[in-house]
Structure formats: structure tokens, C-alpha cells
Amino acid sequence: MQIAEVNGTRLHYRIDGPADGAPVVFSNSLGTDLRLWDAVLPHLPAGLRILRYDKRGHGLSEAPKGPYSMGMLVSDVEALMDHAGMTDAVFVGLSIGGMIAQGLATKRHDLVRAAVLSNTGAKIGTREMWADRIAAVEAGGIAALADQVLERWFSARFRATPEFHAWRNMLLRQPREGYLGCCHAIAGADFFTPTAALRLPVLGIAGSEDGSTPPDLVRETAELVPGSQVRLMRGVGHLPCVEAPEDYASILTGFLKAQGHG
Template identity: 70%
Template sequence: MHMAELEGVRLHYRIDGDPDGAPVVFANSLGTDFRLWDKVVPLLPKGLKLIRYDKRGHGLSELTPFPYKMGTLVRDVEMLMDHLGVKDAIFVGLSIGGMIAQGLAAKRLDLVRAMVLSNTGSKIGTREIWDQRIADARAGGIEALADATMQRWFSGAFRQTAEFHAWRAMLVRQPLEGYLGYSAAIQGTDFMTPTSGLRLPTLGIAGTEDGSTPPDLVRETVGLVPGSEFYLIRGAGHLPCVENPEEYAQVLGDFITRQGHV
């Protein structure tokens, strides 16, 4: 268990793979911790330094008061990478993690040599949608949002499995202030202009059953970056690394290899 003492926050992180290998940094979604990547990490090519972290207000990282701003969340991982001496990483971000990836690439291209934007967008939802979710969560806790969220996150087939209930439990056990903070950060973010100015290798990954960031949104977002690639995982929802880890790891591993990063 590793904790980074950073300016204004303590972040929980984990490093797998080769400690001297080429770095790959993972940022996960709202309402999950870094166990999101557990099934994918063992399937990736050997020789990589695989870095995962819990965002502030999630998992074992420090909980700070609502609201959060996207600039703060980008700064968190920027500080973590500087703390670990990591540069020229491939950055893999899912959902809000993909927004963090876009913001970090726009700010510190020395840290990011390529990015994977998974199940994300340059803008996600509307101010009204997030206002309602924040109000509902304040009134009834994350539990009040859980069933609708699970419908958006997972395919019907996965919702019939025993594992599904573990992911629902993970969501509702996240700190409420952390969930609210990230909701506010998403609500206030539109990266269309900065992302359209990026020039780095980019892969978009989407799931056909994703009710949170549909494939067209992901395709539109990665299309802002010239020369980007797009891959659609059929039968998967918002977290294809959970539902289809083998296919997800194959696509991600192939992209990493094509960058000469192994």
C-alpha cells in the first residue's frame, strides 16, 4: 500500500509490472477505485511499469470537501507523476479519467506521449443532468442513484452475474463528498477546444451498450485529434475493462506496442 503526500492531498497508488519499465498510467471512473483495472493489468505486455491511483475522494485516497474542479483533478495526477519521476507515459483514462487524460495532455505534454480515451467525452452530460444527480445524491445518498447508474454502466447480460453486485457495492460505498465533487467537476468541463489542439497518438475505446458515454460521443471526442484510432467493443457497457477484459487488454496492448513503448 503506497500513499503519496502531495500538495493539498494524499493519494493512494499502486505500481505493478517492471519498476524500470515504460510507464502506463491509469485513471478510473467516477464511483470506482483502481480495482477497475484488476482484470486488465495481468494481461498486458511484459516490461511495462503499470501505475494506478485512487482519485481524491475515492478508494483509499484522501477525501476533500465538495466541490472539485477539473483543474484540481488534473493537478493531482500531474503531482503524482512528478512525485514518482514519471514522464513520457501512455495515459489510459476511462470516463472522468479520460477527461483527466485530455486535461493533462493539454497541460503537460512532457508527461503524456500517447493517450487512451475510454468511454469518455470532451464533455459529458449537461449542467441540468448533473444538477439533478447532485441533488438526488444529497437527498438520498449514492444509493438513490445506484440502480439507474448500473443500467447505464453494464449490459443486461452482465447485470445477471454475481460479479455485478460487487460493482454496485463499490459504487455505493464510495464517499458521498467524493462522488459529489467529481460530479461537479464533470459538470463544469468542456474540453472540445483544448482536445482539438492536441497532436499525439490517441486511441478511443467504446462499448456498444454504454448508456453513460455512447460510442458516438467517444468517436466524436477522439476524432478531435488528427490521426486518432477508434475501437468498439460489442456487448459491453461503460466499463468494458470489467465486462470484456481479454478483448480490452488485447486492444490496449496492441496500441501500446505500436507506440514502441514496450
């Protein structure tokens, strides 16, 4: 376990692969930690230098009192990459991680050479929707909406498996303050204009059963960037890297090779 102090907050992170490997950064969804990518990594090409981390308020990172802003979350991973000496990376962001990817690519061209916008949007939901979610968690904790969230996260097929319960427990065990802080960050974020100004390789990944960021939203977001491509994964929900890790890794590998990144 490695801890870096950035922006006054201690973040938990992990680096796998050789020091001279091509850098790839993974950023998680709301309510998950860096284990989100565990099943994907073994299927990626050898020799990559992979950075994963728990964003503030999640996993083993500190959970300072919120609300958080998207700018704060972008600044956190910016400082973490600087701390790790990583530049010119392919940044893979899922859900809120995809919003962080858009913000970082806009802010630091030296850090992001290509972006994977997985199960995300330039804007996700409405302020009213997030206000309702925040109120529910404040009143009853994450458990108050866990079942609704998990139905959007996973296909019915996956929810019938034993593995599903581990992901339910992961969601329930996230710090309440951190979950709320990140809800505020998503509610206030709108990247349509800055993302449309990006000029870098972009891959969108969508799940056909995604109830949080439907395929049309992912496509609309990725296609803001000229030359982008979108891959639809069928039969999976909001976390395709969990439901179909080999297929997900195959898509990532194709994108990495197309960029000469490896």
C-alpha cells in the first residue's frame, strides 16, 4: 500500500509494472475503489506502468468533509501523477473517473496523451437528481439507495452471481462523507464545452445494460472530440470491467496499440 499526501489529503495508490513502462492511469467510479480494475490488469499487455488510486473519500484514501468539486478531484490526480513522475499517459476513467479524465485532459496536455471515457458523460444527471440522492444518503446512509444503484451498475445476469455480493459490500463500505462529497462534484460538473475543445485520441466504452450512463450519453460525449471512436459492450451494465474483464481488456489493448503505447 502506498500513500501520497496531495492537496492536504492522503490518497491511497498502487503502481504496477516497470519504471520505464508506458504509463496508463485508471480512475474509478463513484462508490468503488481501485480493486475495480483487478480482473482487467492480467489481460493487458506486459510492460505497462499502471497507476491506480482511490479518489478522495473512497477506499483507503482519506475522506475529508465535503462537499468536493470536480476541480478538486482533477487536481488530486494531477498532483498524484506529478508525485509518481508520470506524464504522457493513456488515462482510463469510468463514470466519475471519466469526468476526471475530461477535466485533466483539458488542464494538463502533458499528462494525458489519449483518454478512454468509459461509461461516463460530459454531464451526468441533473442537479435535482443528485440533490435527491444526497438527501437520501444524508438521511439513511448509502444503504438507503444501494439496491437502486446496483440495478444500474450490473446486468440482471451478474446480479444473480455470488460475486455480485462483494461489489454490494464494497459500495456499502465506502465512507459516507466521501460518497456525498463526490455526489456534489458530479452535480456541479458540465464538460460539454471543454471536452469539445479537446484534440487527442479518445475511446468511448459503453455497456448496453448501463442504467447510469446509457450508451447514447457515452457516444454523445466521446463524439464531441473529432476522430473519436466508441465501442458498445453488450449484456453488461455500468461496470463492464467487472462483468466482462477480458473483453474490456481486449478493447483497451486495441486502443493502446493504435496509439503506439506500449
